[in-house]
Amino acid sequence: MRVARPLIVALCLLAGKPGAALSQATTSSPPPGGPKKSEGPFLVKPYLQWGDSTAREGTRSLAVLWHTGDDAKPWSVEFQPGADQPWRPAEAPTPRRIAVPGIPPHRLYRAILKNLVPGARFSYRLSQAGQPVFQSDGRAPKAAAAAYRFVAFGDCGAGTPEQASIAYRAYREQPDFVLITGDIVYERGRISEYRDKFWPVYNADEASPAQGAPLLRSTVFLAAPGNHDIATRDLERYPDGLAYFLYWDQPLNGPPGRVGGAKVPALKGPEANRRAFLDAAGPAYPRMANFSFDYGNAHWMVLDSNPYVDWHDPDLRAWIERDLASARHATWRFVTFHHPGFNSAKEHFEQQQMRMMAEVFENGGVDVVFSGHVHNYQRTVPLRFVPENDAAGKPVRVANRVGGRWTLDTAFDGRTHTHPSGVIYLVTGAGGNHLYNPEQQDDHASWQSFTHKFISKIHSLTVADVDGPRLTIRQVAADGQELDNFTIEKR
Numbered sequence: 497m498r499v500a501r502p503l504i505v506a507l508c509l510l511a512g513k514p515g516a517a518l519s520q521a522t523t524s525s526p527p528p529g530g531p532k533k534s535e536g537p538f539l540v541k542p543y544l545q546w547g548d549s550t551a552r553e554g555t556r557s558l559a560v561l562w563h564t565g566d567d568a569k570p571w572s573v574e575f576q577p578g579a580d581q582p583w584r585p586a587e588a589p590t591p592r593r594i595a596v597p598g599i600p601p602h603r604l605y606r607a608i609l610k611n612l613v614p615g616a617r618f619s620y621r622l623s624q625a626g627q628p629v630f631q632s633d634g635r636a637p638k639a640a641a642a643a644y645r646f647v648a649f650g651d652c653g654a655g656t657p658e659q660a661s662i663a664y665r666a667y668r669e670q671p672d673f674v675l676i677t678g679d680i681v682y683e684r685g686r687i688s689e690y691r692d693k694f695w696p697v698y699n700a701d702e703a704s705p706a707q708g709a710p711l712l713r714s715t716v717f718l719a720a721p722g723n724h725d726i727a728t729r730d731l732e733r734y735p736d737g738l739a740y741f742l743y744w745d746q747p748l749n750g751p752p753g754r755v756g757g758a759k760v761p762a763l764k765g766p767e768a769n770r771r772a773f774l775d776a777a778g779p780a781y782p783r784m785a786n787f788s789f790d791y792g793n794a795h796w797m798v799l800d801s802n803p804y805v806d807w808h809d810p811d812l813r814a815w816i817e818r819d820l821a822s823a824r825h826a827t828w829r830f831v832t833f834h835h836p837g838f839n840s841a842k843e844h845f846e847q848q849q850m851r852m853m854a855e856v857f858e859n860g861g862v863d864v865v866f867s868g869h870v871h872n873y874q875r876t877v878p879l880r881f882v883p884e885n886d887a888a889g890k891p892v893r894v895a896n897r898v899g900g901r902w903t904l905d906t907a908f909d910g911r912t913h914t915h916p917s918g919v920i921y922l923v924t925g926a927g928g929n930h931l932y933n934p935e936q937q938d939d940h941a942s943w944q945s946f947t948h949k950f951i952s953k954i955h956s957l958t959v960a961d962v963d964g965p966r967l968t969i970r971q972v973a974a975d976g977q978e979l980d981n982f983t984i985e986k987r
């Protein structure tokens with residue numbers, strides 16, 4: 497049985513009383529991008545991130561980040577690793593000044609909560625100039641033996657009512673972490689767009705289907721960058737773009753990227769704009785586009801699947817092969833990237849470039865691939881794919897189409913036959929933006945033979961429960977309606 501989430505306490509210390517912010521109200525909250533309440537000393541209230549340090553320290557640390565104006569009042573952070581443990585100070589928060597054209601200069605602060613107790617709920621509080629101004633709680637990442645839940649959705653930060661209702665559903669599911677499968681914020685992943693369509697929804701003070709939920713402050717978010725997040729490197733047209741590299745704190749353990757190389761397009765725009773971005777991004781750019789991490793008994797790989805990436809690049813392929821080989825100890829191997837290789841929707845059907853990596857995933861023992869980009873939900877049967885190769889042994893790619901042969905495990909049904917032969921590919925891109933191809937949901941003849949489920953008439957999210965060798969995945973609508981359900985078991 498899952499433990500109920502303790503109530504979130506936010507900013508109420510200012511008023512000298514504990515505050516419970518859980519609300520079912522659906523009518524009084526402003527829509528995303530609408531009028532905003534005072535955020536006190538914050539431009540963006542604290543939010544939990546996996547952090548690069550976690551990659552170095554296993555499951556025992558997390559990062560808390562927040563944004564303020566361009567002042568230098570001293571901040572301090574304390575945290576309580578467990579209910580019975582004393583409060584302890586975190587190391588002094590480190591600021592990074594973000595000063596890009598078109599946005600008033602502001603500061604991003606980062607503090608690392610170290611030596612957490614795996615799986616335990618913890619509390620943390622922030623003080624400015626000695627005055628407490630914010631408190632919340634969270635859960636430390638779980639150890640390998642523990643059962644855990646994550647939710648996944650993509651194509652979400654569109655400022656729609658459906659984005660808020662899916663966020664609220666995610667909150668109600670009480671996940672241990674949230675995974676965004678790309679296209680985090682529309683239209684260009686800009687700072688200004690994060691302020692309208694990301695923070696107000698996923699870090700709302702109150703939980704409601706109309707507004708969203710206080711998820712970010714209490715639950716770790718991880719994300720794969722999509723095309724709307726990082727494909728445009730034009731800092732002349734969008735000088736506050738590429739905010740993914742500014743505001744997320746994810747492992748920097750991926751393959752180093754050379755600007756102009758196989759996976760890093762050159763930045764465009766005036767030198768001053770490029771310099772401002774690079775100064776603000778620090779070491780996150782461009783490295784944070786690809787990374788891996790372990791959670792519980794699973795190994796995760798996160799890839800940038802934008803079409804500019806050269807999947808023939810030997811360094812990139814070698815990194816992926818090495819990373820998966822090093823994860824043989826893990827019970828589960830999951831991969832996430834934005835552009836699905838196996839998609840039956842007419843929308844984006846031709847963007848099949850990730851099929852070129854299917855054999856690498858199969859050889860690396862990948863169980864499930866989570867993607868977005870296509871704004872609906874799709875599940876393949878377990879499959880293996882052999883691309884059609886040219887005389888040089890490279891897959892034939894015409895534009896982004898990749899031909900080949902697939903072998904389908906049609907015996908797997910996720911109920912009585914739960915041992916798949918091959919990789920299951922999920923599209924979970926119905927997190928907020930308008931849906932793609934609703935007319936195909938009931939038109940089975942329009943599905944590719946690898947597609948088992950196609951839900952495109954309703955927004956939804958993926959809820960995954962991992963319990964040792966058993967993985968149960970449900971696709972759930974905003975009202976809790978179950979749209980799909982299957983189980984995978986390890987022998």
Ligand SMILES: [Fe+2]
Nearest residue numbers: 679722723869
């Ligand atoms: Fe996309």
